[in-house]
Every structure is written in structure tokens, then in C-alpha cells.
Amino acid sequence: MATTKAVTNMAVASVGTGSVVLVFAVTLRVVGALGKVPGDAAWVWALMAWVAAMVVPLLAYDGFSQHREVSDADIVVSLALATLMGVATWFATLGDELVLPGEAWLKTQLSKQTVLQSVAVDSDARTETTTFPRRHKGFEGELMQTHPDCGPKCRTARAVLDRAQMLFARNKLCATRTVNPDGTYGPYVSRTYGEFLGDMRLCAQKLGHGKRRLERIGLFAKNCEEYAVAMLGALHAGVVVVPLYATLGSQAIRHIVRHAELSTVCVSEENLELVLRLKSTASAEPTNEATRCECLERVYVFKDRTIPETSPKHVNRGPRHFLGVDILPFEVLLREEDEAEDDNGEELKGTESTDGYTERHVDENDLSFILYTSGTTGDPKGVMLTQGGIIACASALCTTVVVREDDVHLSYLPLAHAFEIAVILAGIIRGASVGWYHGNVKELIEDAAALRPTLFIGVPRVFQRVQQVVQQQLQLKPLPIRRLCFHALRQQMRSTRKGHRLYLWDALVFRQVKAALGGRVRLMCSGSAPLAPSVMEFVRVCFDVPLVEGYGLTETHGVCSAMYGGVGGKFDQTVGHVGPPLACSEYKLESVPDLGYTIKDPEGPRGEVLVRGPNIFRGYYKNEELTKEVLVDNWFHTGDIGRFNPNGTLTIIDRKKNMFKLSQGEYVAAEKLEILLQSVPVVGQIFVYGNSYESVLVAIVVPDPQELLPRLRRGAVPEIPVSALPVLSKDLETWLGPYHELCSDAKFGPLINQYVLQEITTACEIEELAKFEYPRAIYIESRLNELLQGFSETNGMLTPTFKTKRNKIYEAYQDKIDGLYTSLKKMR
Structure with a gap:
């Protein structure tokens, strides 16, 4: 009985002394939160509580145990309660605000990188106001025009697609998410290279056939398998692709159809009405004879795969006529029937047999796309891209940002943009696969969880949103878990800055974060605009994968510079730059003294970024004057202000047009x-x-x-x-x-x-x-x-x-x- 009483006294003493430290620590935390006492040393307070709860009762033992010897039970009870008080104090003193390590450290790391990633090449291109051109280290000779694995003659989309069909026929190429009868989404269903490219060839034969051979075709839909079949089929047939997208607005779309003189458009069900209004004078918009798209003759309609087959929401995809426009289901391009008839039995144009089909000659100098950029100012302008340009860009991209045969890419960035096109072609060069999102960006996480991609490509806003969502989800956790997660994030960020990770926090916290994208992502890539260093570091820490940044414009076929993403087994883990030029590009800087940027600046050469190489566009469609303004001696003037770093990488500072005095x-x-x-x-x-x-x-x-x-x-x-x-x-x-x-x-x-x-x-x-x-x-x-x-x-x-x-x-x-x-x- 005495022993039990002594142990109880020991327990009371441990809890009592530990509680004193706990209350004192929490009080200081509250005061510190008000800015009077700084500190983020929860482990120090936990240790103090543990010592107080363990040692103080033992030192004061004679006062309550009748001079009895310390038993094993005393020690076990005291140790257990001391540990409990220490953990409680640690949790109580953890911060309830997510305060991450400062960015000052990030800024110093780039200046410490001494291994050159690009080299200056001797050239007559240097002047008093420009630097020597720089090229990717290891590619100082000829600029890359095709991937080394493809051979020197593989410089067109047709050659790349034919090679893929021979080498990767049994590989999975693309996947589409199924729709259940109740409207919910099921798993992804894949098609092989052989199956997909078989459809693509039929489409190419129809589009490039004899007397009805097309010169240009418009594509107006969200990313989907049919869009890819039509796009790649057109490229294979030598037909120029002109993408459209709804956010341009109806007036801009009307301008593009007229400007590019599109007679044929492939369109999704949801965009069909908008396209047909281009011919109508009865729409609510001020359409007249001068703005009607008289050139439009044919519309092929993609089936909407985002709604069940039996849904009444499907529109009439034809065959039918409307104001001189033949409307046909896209499937007629994927079969060999000679003709199609409308409801009145009249033959519709554009459905001839493929008998006797002969491929037109396609070379690297032929146009592949006319991409109308909405830009941030002015009207859309048509950027003319070439067959050789898209292959050079895709080949160099999958060399610097290494793409593997077993990679899976989730495609949701619009296929109307050059960067996503380059990513798709880079995957085809390497035999990789792609899964299409189901059309709703808000549910992208659900698509990622179902597809389980290995590559995740985004723009800065997407990664900023990822950071915000992760932080918001942590804020919704119960108080103890929230504090633990915040602490884990701080500690993991500090550890990664030292070159290693704490696997305890990976197991407890970050494994669940990584699982949100399917759990298999091995590489992330950001493009389109500069990514804030703090966002880049946050995403890298949370997902435990390299995040590399690229740079390019539509005029450079989407990308001309990128950080090391596996080249030579190296992943660039610094921030604040966009890497060296791709192997297909070289760039230099030109002083802009009016804005205070010169190539002789003490902090490093600064000026407008000029790019040259096989991935530079042909010019602006029907706009020779604007072409001459930006293409001078084959150097494309990007309008971006950049800085060369000591290790040969490029940092984008701003745009000339975004500077104001x-x-x-x-x-x-x-x-x-x-x-x-x-x-x-x-x-x-x-x-x-x-x-x-x-x-x-x-x-x-x-x-x-x-x-x-x-x-x-x-x-x-x-x-x-x-x-x-x-x-x-x-x-x-x-x-x-x-x-x-x-x-x-x-x-x-x-x-x-x-x-x-x-x-x-x-x-x-x-x-x-x-x-x-x-x-x-x-x-x-x-x-x-x-x-x-x-x-x-x-x-x-x-x-x-x-x-x-x-x-x-x-x-x-x-x-x-x-x-x-x-x-x-x-x-x-």
C-alpha cells in the first residue's frame, strides 16, 4: 500500500512540475505571438518539461517516500509521465502560423553555382551592344534539329509519327477517362500507338486527299483524343493546323477564321453553335456581310465524351446542312466509306474515298501551325510555325527535360498553345503516353489520382494554386495536427536546403500530399511566365520531386530554355532562373540603355533576350511589317529583359512593355x-x-x-x-x-x-x-x-x-x- 502511495506521489509530482513548465512555455508563446518575445524552439521547452517532470520528483524524493529506495516502478512511472509532459509541452509551444524560412538563402545559392551550363561561342553576332551568343554546354557545334535516337532525316512530324508506329506499336499512347451512365467518371482506358496512329493515318488520308486536299484546318475543342487525332493527322498530311479556343471571344474567332481563310473546322459539341453563328446573320451579335465567314464550308464535330452516351445533352452532329455548311460527325474521317448523306439524301462534300491516295511531300520548311496568340495586348496575330521547328523544339526539350518511355503525362494545358504541343511530341519521340483531363480544371486532382501521371506540367498560376490549396488544407486540420504539419513543413524545408530530407516527416505528412497527384510524379515543369522562388521551393518540398522551369514564347515553338531536368542524371535544384538554352537554340542579350539595362552591368549582363535557331518561327501570317520588327538578321527579339548568371543560365527580369516610368x-x-x-x-x-x-x-x-x-x-x-x-x-x-x-x-x-x-x-x-x-x-x-x-x-x-x-x-x-x-x- 505504501509503495502504491509512493508511486502515486511520484506521478503527482511529475505531472505537477511538468505542468509548471508547460504553463510557463505557453504563456511565453502567447507573449511571443504578440511580438514581445521571439522564439520557435518548441523542442527546448519540451526538454525542459521532461527534465522537470523526471528529475525534480527524484531529487525531492525523500520528502514524500519515507526514505524508501527508488523502485523500477517509480522510474517507469516518472519516465512515462515526463515523456507525456514533454510531448504535451512540445505540441503546446509549436507555432499556429505557417512561418517558413526566409527567401534570402534562395537568392544566394544561384551565385554559388560555378559549373557552367552554357558557353559563349565565337561568332560575328557580337556587337558593342550585344553579348556573345550562348549555347547549351555539350551542343556548341550545330544546333539540334532532331533527336539523336531518330536519325538526321527525322525532321518532320510525319517522320516522327511513322517512326513511333514502327517502334512503339504496343506501347500505350493515350488514355481517356470513361463516363458512367449516372454521369460520374470511371477509370482511364488506354489505346496503343498502333491503334491511335491507325486512326490518325485514315484521318490524314481524308484531309490530304486529291481534289479536296486541304491547305489549313481549324481545331476548336478542349484537349481530347479526337483533337489529337485530327491535329497529328493534319501534320502527317502536310495540312496546316489553326487552333481556336473559346476564351479568345467570338469576335477574335471570327477574325481568325476569315484571316486564315478556313474552309474546314473540327469542333467539339459544346462549341458547334458558336462556329455556326459565324455564318449566321440572325445571331444576337452585329454580324453583317462584311464580317460573315463565307469561307467556312465544312464542320466535323467531335463526340462529347464527358457525358454519358445516352444523354439528351448531345447535339445533332449530322450529317446535315446549315447555311451552306456541311456538318458531319468526326468519325467519317476515320472510316473508308466513299460518301456521307444528309437527312435529305444529298451527298456531303469532303467524304471521298481514300482509294488512290498519295501523300504530298512534306519537309522541315513547310508550315505546321498558325497559332493565333491572344497575347496580353492588341488583336490576335498568327504565328507561323514549321514542321522542322516543332520537331527541333520537341527533340531538344526531351533531351534537357528527360522524358522516358514509361512516362505518363496529364494533358490539360490547351493544345492550342505551342508548349503543350511540344510536350506531346516530345513524349511521342520517346514512346511515352498521355492522358487527357476530362475537361474541368477544377477537378484536375481527381483526374491525376485516377491517371497517376509521372510528369506534371503547369504554369505559375497552377503551382501557386497548388501551394494555396496545400496550405488551406493544413489550416482545416485539428489544432494538434495542424501544428505538427506546420512544424514538419518548416523542418523539411530547412533540411532540403542542407541537401537531405527527413524521412519521418515524409512518412507522416508529405506522403499524403504526394498521393494527391497519384503518387507517381517524378518530375514537374513550369513554363509560360516566371515562377516565384518561394512557390518553387514549397512545391519541391511538399511533393519531394524536382520542379524545373522553362522559358519560351509561341514564336520559339513554345520553349527555348529550360533547367536541367534529368540531363546526365542531373536535376537543377536552384531557383530564380530558367536554365541554359535548349540544344536547338542560342541566345544573347542586347542592351536597353533607356531602361537602365546594359550588357556591362556590374551584377551581370542584362538586356533584351534575342534568340536564334531552327525553332524560331517563320513570321506573322499576312503581317510582313510586324515580322520585320521582331526578326532582325534571323535573331528573334523577344521583348523580355533577361540577365546572364555566372553559371551560364538565364534569369527573366521583366518585359520591355511592362516597364513604366x-x-x-x-x-x-x-x-x-x-x-x-x-x-x-x-x-x-x-x-x-x-x-x-x-x-x-x-x-x-x-x-x-x-x-x-x-x-x-x-x-x-x-x-x-x-x-x-x-x-x-x-x-x-x-x-x-x-x-x-x-x-x-x-x-x-x-x-x-x-x-x-x-x-x-x-x-x-x-x-x-x-x-x-x-x-x-x-x-x-x-x-x-x-x-x-x-x-x-x-x-x-x-x-x-x-x-x-x-x-x-x-x-x-x-x-x-x-x-x-x-x-x-x-x-x-
């Missing part, structure tokens, strides 16, 4: 500033503007509500009561409206504005920006779509690759911007 003469790089400020957690999207007659910047900010609202709920703005805050849920309709009302409220709106502006200002201070680079006033845009975007494709403020259309945003918010400047003047 303030009233006191300072130049501001808008895109560079926006990329930096988008890494502020509460900022979802941002548009920075500077008036040349003003001395300060203003900004339009779209906060991230899934980051902002939890902060407000935790008291970030004490004046806003919790009862006034909407509750986040998966049902967006329940809180998007109240969120907009909250931000627009006369009392609470200014407080939210002030808080977001302070967060932005703090980020500017941490990054040590010049004072004139601080936005001094902001307007909060809280009207969001289902993707939580204020700037979107739908409202015309984003391109399909999520680049901001600066002129459109300025036009939409001009009154707000003027109001910001007016309010600033009143405050002076």
Missing part, C-alpha cells in the same frame, strides 16, 4: 513586382500600376479568401468580430456572396484593405525593395468566380495560360485606379 524618373518592372507580391499568403492575384504623372504605385488586389478569412477569424483585425465572418465550405455559394459583402462593407471593408496593404508593405520591406516600388494604395476586388479568381479567362483579364492582360485589367479598373490616386493626393 514614374514622375520622378524611376523605372518599375511591373511583372517582377507582381510575381514577388503574389507570394504574400493573403494575395491571390495582383495588378500593379504606375502613372507616369505620379510618383507612387497603386494596385488592384484579389485576396485569397481561404487564407484571409482564417486569419481574420484568429484575430488579425480585432475590430472585425468573428460573427461577421462567413464560414468557409466546399459549397462556394454559401460564402462567396457574404465574403463580397464583408469586403464591401463601409465599416469592415477599409479595415480589410488596410490589413492586406500592410501585409504587402511588410513583404516589400523584407525584400528590401526601393520605396518607390511599394504600392501605396490598393483596391480590393472581392467578386470571385468558382476558381476564386477576380481576373479570369471568362472576364477577359487572363490568357488561357493565366497571364494577365494588362490593358484589359486597366480598362476595367481605370475608375478605381483614378480614385486611388485622388485619395492619395488628399492625404498629402
